[in-house]
Amino acid sequence: xxxxxxxxxxxxxxxxxxxxxxxxxxxxxxxxxxxxxxxxxxxxxxxxxxxxxxxxxxxxxxxxxxxxxxxxxxxxxxxxxxxxxxxxxxxxxxxxxxxxxxxxxxxxxxxxxxxxxxxxxxxxxxxxxxxxxxxxxxxxxxxxxxxxxxxxxxxxxxxxxxxxxxxxxxxxxxxxxxxxxxxxxxxxxxxxxxxxxxxxxxxxxxxxxxxxxxxxxxxxxxxxxxxxxxxxxxxxxxxxxxxxxxxxxxxxxxxxxxxxxxxxxxxxxxxxxxxxxxxxxxxxxxxxxxxxxxxxxxxxxxxxxxx
Amino acid sequence: xxxxxxxxxxxxxxxxxxxxxxxxxxxxxxxxxxxxxxxxxxxxxxxxxxxxxxxxxxxxxxxxxxxxxxxxxxxxxxxxxxxxxxxxxxxxxxxxxxxxxxxxxxxxxxxxxxxxxxxxxxxxxxxxxxxxxxxxxxxxxxxxxxxxxxxxxxxxxxxxxxxxxxxxxxxxxxxxxxxxxxxxxxxxxxxxxxxxxxxxxxxxxxxxxxxxxxxxxxxxxxxxxxxxxxxxxxxxxxxxxxxxxxxxxxxxxxxxxxxxxxxxxxxxxxxxxxxxxxxxxxxxxxxxxxxxxxxxxxxxxxxxxxxxxx
Numbered sequence: 325x326x327x328x329x330x331x332x333x334x335x336x337x338x339x340x341x342x343x344x345x346x347x348x349x350x351x352x353x354x355x356x357x358x359x360x361x362x363x364x365x366x367x368x369x370x371x372x373x374x375x376x377x378x379x380x381x382x383x384x385x386x387x388x389x390x391x392x393x394x395x396x397x398x399x400x401x402x403x404x405x406x407x408x409x410x411x412x413x414x415x416x417x418x419x420x421x422x423x424x425x426x427x428x429x430x431x432x433x434x435x436x437x438x439x440x441x442x443x444x445x446x447x448x449x450x451x452x453x454x455x456x457x458x459x460x461x462x463x464x465x466x467x468x469x470x471x472x473x474x475x476x477x478x479x480x481x482x483x484x485x486x487x488x489x490x491x492x493x494x495x496x497x498x499x500x501x502x503x504x505x506x507x508x509x510x511x512x513x514x515x516x517x518x519x520x521x522x523x524x525x526x527x528x529x530x531x532x533x534x535x536x537x538x539x540x541x542x543x544x545x546x547x548x549x550x551x552x553x554x555x556x557x558x559x560x561x562x563x564x565x566x567x568x569x570x571x572x573x574x575x576x577x578x579x580x581x582x583x584x585x586x587x588x589x590x591x592x593x594x595x596x597x598x599x600x601x602x603x604x605x606x607x608x609x610x611x612x613x614x615x616x617x618x619x620x621x622x623x624x625x626x627x628x629x630x631x
Numbered sequence: 632x633x634x635x636x637x638x639x640x641x642x643x644x645x646x647x648x649x650x651x652x653x654x655x656x657x658x659x660x661x662x663x664x665x666x667x668x669x670x671x672x673x674x675x676x677x678x679x680x681x682x683x684x685x686x687x688x689x690x691x692x693x694x695x696x697x698x699x700x701x702x703x704x705x706x707x708x709x710x711x712x713x714x715x716x717x718x719x720x721x722x723x724x725x726x727x728x729x730x731x732x733x734x735x736x737x738x739x740x741x742x743x744x745x746x747x748x749x750x751x752x753x754x755x756x757x758x759x760x761x762x763x764x765x766x767x768x769x770x771x772x773x774x775x776x777x778x779x780x781x782x783x784x785x786x787x788x789x790x791x792x793x794x795x796x797x798x799x800x801x802x803x804x805x806x807x808x809x810x811x812x813x814x815x816x817x818x819x820x821x822x823x824x825x826x827x828x829x830x831x832x833x834x835x836x837x838x839x840x841x842x843x844x845x846x847x848x849x850x851x852x853x854x855x856x857x858x859x860x861x862x863x864x865x866x867x868x869x870x871x872x873x874x875x876x877x878x879x880x881x882x883x884x885x886x887x888x889x890x891x892x893x894x895x896x897x898x899x900x901x902x903x904x905x906x907x908x909x910x911x912x913x914x915x916x917x918x919x920x921x922x923x924x925x926x927x928x929x930x931x932x933x934x935x936x937x938x939x940x941x
Contacts, residue, residue, distance in 0.1 A: 357740060419929055422666060425743075426881050427925045430918040433874060437918075441911035544874055548668070548747050555744045587755040595748030598741040599731045 332461035334577050339468040340530055341573030344546075345553035345565030346475055347522040350515045352559045353488070355495035357421065359547035360428040363435045364409065364520040366542025368401040368527025370439060373451040373537035375400070389455035391467075394532060398525045405524030406517050413516035417509070432547055439539040450538025454531055464533050471529065472566070475522055479562035491515055552594045558604025567606055636785040638903050644791035644860075646899020647798035651853040652872055653879035653891040654805065655846035661822035661886040662842045663733075665742040669724050669750035670850055671873025672757075673717050675866060677851025678858035679757060680713035681706075682766050692762025706773055706859070710797075714851035721847025722840060724749045729839075757866040767862040768855075790860040797856060801849065802892055809888060818842060822886060871914075878921040884934020893932060 344361055351358040375397050376382055382393040416427045439445045458464050482488040490511045493501040502508050531537045549572070557568020575593065579586035652674060659667045686703025689695045704712070728745040776789045809815040820828040821838040829835045854869065879898055883890025898917045905913045924931065 415926055419925060422885070423881065423925060423929055426877055427922060429874065430878065430922045430925075433918045434915050434922070437912060437915045544870070548743075552744055552747065555741060584755075584759050588752050588759065591748045591751030591753075591755060593748070595728060595745050595752065597748075598737070598744050599735075602732075602735065602737040602741060 332465045334574060336461055336465045336468055336533055337577075338570045338573045339465065339472050340526055340533075340569075341550075341553060342472055342566040342569035343468070343475060343522060343526040344550045345557060345569030346472075346479060346562060347519045347526065348550045348554045349559060349562065349565040350479070350519040350522070351512070352554055353483075353495060354491040354512050354515045355498070356417065356512055356515065357425045357551075358416075358428045358516060358519065359425050359551060360409075360412075360431055360516075361519060361523045361550050362542035362544075362546035363428070363432040364405045364523035365527040365530070365546070366432075366435060366439065366539070367405050367408070368398075368524030369531040369537045369541060370445055370451075370527075371401045371404060371524075372397045372528040372531040373446065373454050376455050376532070377451055377453060383455060388459065389457040389532070391457050394457050394528065398528045401524040401528045402521045405520040409517040409520035410513065413513045413520075417512050417516060429544060429547060432542060433544065436539050436543055446538060448539070450536055452536045454535050454537065456535065457532055461533075464529070468529055468533075471525065476562055476566060483561065487511065487514065554604075556594065556597045556601075556604060558601075558606040560603070561606060561608045561611055563611055564604045564606040568604065636783055637787075639900070640782070640785060640787050640791060640795075642900035642903030643896060644794045644899070645902060646896035647795050648853050648857055648872070648895075649875055649879045649899055650892045650895025651798050651801065651849050652876040653883065653895055654802070654888065655850045655853075656876055656880045657883075657886055657888060657891045658818075658842040658846045658849075660880070662818065662825070662839050663729065663739075663742070665729075665739045666746075666877070666880075667724070667729075667843075667846070668743055668747040668873070669728065669753065670846065670876065671869035672750040672753035673721050673724070673847050673869075674850040674854040674857075674872055675757065675863075675869035676720055676753065677713050677717040677854030678768075678863045678868070679761065679766070679854075680716045680851065681709050681855030681858055682768050682863060684709035684712055685768065687766060687768070689761045690764045690766070692764055693758070693760045695760045696762075706768075710852060710855045713855045714848040717851025717854065718844045718847035720753070721843045721850070724847075725840060725843040729843075730836075733839075754866045754869075761866075763865045765862055765864045766858070768859045773859075788860070790856075794856050794860060797852065801852065805845070805849075806888060814838075814841065875914075875917050878917040881921055881931055882924050884931025887931065887933045887935075890931055890933035 344365060347361045347364070348358070372394075376389065376393065382390075382396070384390040384393065412431065416424060416431070419427050440448050458467065483492075490501065490506045493504065493506055494508050494511060498508055527542075530541075534541075550569075553568040553572050554565045555568070556572055557566065558564025572590075572594075576586050576590050579589055582589065652670075655670055655673075656666060659665070659670075683689075683700055684704050685706055686700060688699040689697060691697065724746065728749040729742055732739075732742055732745060773789060773793070776793075779786055779788050780792070781787070809818060817828070817833045818838050818841065820831070820833050821835050825835045828838075853872075857872070875898065879894040880891060881894075882897065883892070883894030898920060901916045901920060902913050905916060
């Protein structure tokens, strides 16, 4: 399979990138620049690493780690991150713009340093030997693809519903939205909690896939990279962060042939991208045009008559 | 008493670096209303510039392996030159990552991403050229000065005193410039309202460039001093300072010059007070402070409350 540019484990990383992009996208849809995603991602990852290595009952009898245990971990991680996000969100969402961004960066750093210093949470070394529910990267990629499809579908539904529209209204003008009777505080909180839940379940998948987990996986770099996914792909519809996450995760790997230059080229791409496409790659208008274009293509029916 | 003095001096010299660093953020923030995420990379560059100007040789791992400048400057000359080099890079960042967005009046959020991109390019360029190893600026560079002096029983490294001195001089000059000169007034006018300032005949673009140049100079000097006092831990070593600088910035109040100084000193002192057995948690201090201040007083200690406009 050497001829393929993208192998299953790169695909898996790309799908993880897309999920994290969606997690940053949700608060940004309400105009809230929260960079807390890597923090909740790390909470999910650490929880999965701890549960699967320390709780023997989850392991089951077979050598392969049971999928039901992974799903259980995801449920617990979603609950933990969601609960935390309700508490944290109530407090930090009072802040606006760049203040919110910095407060969430601080949060991520506090979490990281605490994990680094707590031996029980893995400390500086991390947690190793996380059991594998799938034996090959293809299994992981399929599982993550299903998760991504599900989350994307939910985001698509959300965008068409009252809540999603309320989020957009807040982004355009918070005061005007409040005057229309939108409960802006609640809407922002819901977006923040959803973002945390998506990040945490992504962390669970990632911990199993990576086989080991350490505090460095949720740091400031990750905050900014995930934000770049959304800005690059487009922050007005869910397809933007998905595309941004997929391409920007793949880029450094695809650039591997140029060796040491690859991160420089990566930097140039995120430097130039917003200058060329201030709205990102995908906007709702472009998406609609694309959908219309696809519909116009006639179905592949066999032509009966010749000329 | 001795211990207290020691603690105070340690804290102040760390705090002085944070203050220099945060001032660079503040200058740019006050005129543009955005944070320059490439600031940490400029700081790093300042340290490397200093290292090479005093005659240091590149390690074996970069493209420039073994390179050494044909001359070796004394530290007191190399440091301001490194500052100027860093200022030039900051101007270049302004041209590439900020000016095009301004011309298109794009979402200011995008400047976070483009400046980050510039930072990624710079950091990896350093790694490509001189490798990822750490470099130490020899303290022998301070020819003629003893390694440490005793003040009231406390043992203080000369480097720390130098740091404090340089920071104090720069901060005083900067304050005098902002408060007392025509161009300083222009800067304040632009930070108040760029459009009105332009209507009144103040060259906004020029003021923005001055802000970037100064911010780069301060970062370069801070980088050189930290390189001398600790060592250059590799191309990424500015990132940690970059994050701390953000904390200092918000603690003092975004866009406030005295606020940045006060924030820097407070965080420097607070970190110095962390006992040795909890030193792993030292980094939490700055962020914890920052978090609490944001919640209690979002405008920062010395910041102004801006009326929200409808």
